[in-house]
Amino acid sequence: MLPSLVLFIGYEHPGEICLNIPVLHVEFHKAATTSEDMSWCCLPRRAKKQENAYSNSIGGIYSEKNIRLFSYAELRSATDNFNRTNKVGRGGFGTVYKGTIRNGREVAVKVLSAESRQGIREFLTEIDVISNVKHPNLVELIGCCVEANNRILVYEYLQNSSLDRALLGYNSEPADFTWSIRSAICIGVARGLAYLHEEIASPIVHRDIKASNILLDKNYIPKIGDFGLAKLFPDNVTHISTRVAGTTGYLAPEYAWHGQLTKKADIYSFGVLVLEIVSGTSSSRSILADDKILLEKAWELYEAKKLNELIDPALGDYPEEEVVRYIKVALFCIQAAAARRPSMPQVVTMLSKPIRINERELTAPGYIHEYRSTASKANTSSHSRSKNSASEDSNMFSTVVPPTVTEMSPR
Structure with a gap:
């Protein structure tokens, strides 16, 4: 029986x-x-039933959205209780830890420090939008945790860390960054920004483009990180790039002075980034030997027709004409008048093709020089071809007329 x-x-x-x-x-x-x-x-x-209980505890949003929800316990385990030995970075929005989730995949776990005014449903709705923004030059958002008061984002892990550490850090090996690698990084970041600005239904202004937010995979392909944080947090949340002290090298003047955040602020920051990549010098940390910041020095060398002196000596062999063109494109991006800066699709074209640039349209850069005064406009010498137009668009190509640019807020 x-x-x-x-x-x-x-x-x-x-x-x-x-x-x-x-x-x-x-x-x-x-x-x-x-x-x-x-x-x-x-x-x-x-x-496994715990995962369902966790999902049910937030009203079944898990089944409604195209996102992966992690429990706090799972992420704590993945990072060895957020052990400081697994800490790989820290920014204004939070601390990043390297972790390994249950399927063996390495991830970057970002514990957000800024407090969002959004409720769980609204927060996850924004996460859902961001998780569907996919591009080869954007860091992939894998999922998140919204358990209790925790707000944690889980990204793909990139082996070569940030551009800030790999190229501009004190222990970096700039000789490993050939011109082929550096130019590919410039173009890749430009394409990622062009996608965010022009190719998605709800454009995203990154608002924090800088070397530490450009991550590199094992083949040195660049990926823009933190591209969704501008959507997740309200404009009044203070983070590192809204405080003038510390990151003034990346801040567009109109953003720093008047809080005018548009696509043009991202474009300005990108121009600074290109100057850093070409020169191997950090704009936010370094003052050059002659007490000039990087942007100021670049404009001075441009006027003296000595732009080749800005090029990183560790670069080795490089096509000088092409490298100088990259510097000129960067100068177009950092012009004081925001309306005169090119759009990111135009930047991609100028970087990737040997187009003759109409330098008669180039005007002096704008920057904040915290070491001499709390807020000063760009130095414009008597030899400068500066124009006082703040509203007219710039015709940067001698053979191409740029399309009309519509400035747009990040929300």
């Missing part, structure tokens, strides 16, 4: 959950019965 088991309406013990099901008569072979067979009846709290 086969043994049988009668299951009654269940109850809960500390440490386990027994299923509440109708009375049921089940027959089975004794030899086939193991502890694993019974796992579907009495479940430890750490078993």
Whole structure:
């Protein structure tokens, strides 16, 4: 006679959950019965059912959105309790840890420090939008955690860290960055920004383009990180790039002075980034030997027709005409008058093709020189071809007329 088991309406013990099901008569072979067979009846709290309980605790949003939800316990385990030895970066929005999730994939876990005014549903709606923004030059957002007061983002992990560390850091090896690699980084970042600005239904202004937010994969392909944070947090959240001290090298003057955040602010920051990549010098950390910041020095060398002196000596062999063209494109991006800066699609064209640039349209850069005064406009010498137009668009190509540019807020 086969043994049988009668299951009654269940109850809960500390440490386990027994299923509440109708009375049921089940027959089975004794030899086939193991502890694993019974796992579907009495479940430890750490078993798979916990994931469903976590999803249900936020109103079933998990099933409604194209996002992956991680529990706090899972991310704590993945990062060894957020061990400081796994810390790979820190920015104005939070600390980033390297972790390994259950399927063995390495991830970057960003614990957000800024407090969002959004509720869970609104937060996850924005995450859902961002998770569908995919481009080869944007860091992939894998999922998030919104458990209790925690707001954590989980990104793909990139082996070569940030451009800030790899090229501009004190222990970097700039000789490893050939011109081929540096030019590919410039074009890749430009394409990523062009996608965010012009190619998605709801354009995103990054508002924090800088070397530490450009991550490099194992082949040095650049990916823009933190591109969705402008959507996740309100404009009044203070983070590192809205405080003039510390990152003034990347801030567009109109953004720093008047809070005017448009696509043009991103374009300005990109221009600074290109100057850093070409020169191997950090704009936000370095003052040059002659007490000039990088932007000021670049304009001075441009006027003196000595732009080749800005090129990183560690670069080795390089096509001088092409490198000088990159510097000129950067100068177009950092012009003081925001309306005169090119759009990112125009920048991609100027960088990727040997187009003759109409330098008669180039005007002096704008910057904040915190070392001489709290806010000063660009130095414009008597030899400068500066124009006082703040509203007219710039015709940067001698053979191409740029399309009309519509400035747009990030929201």
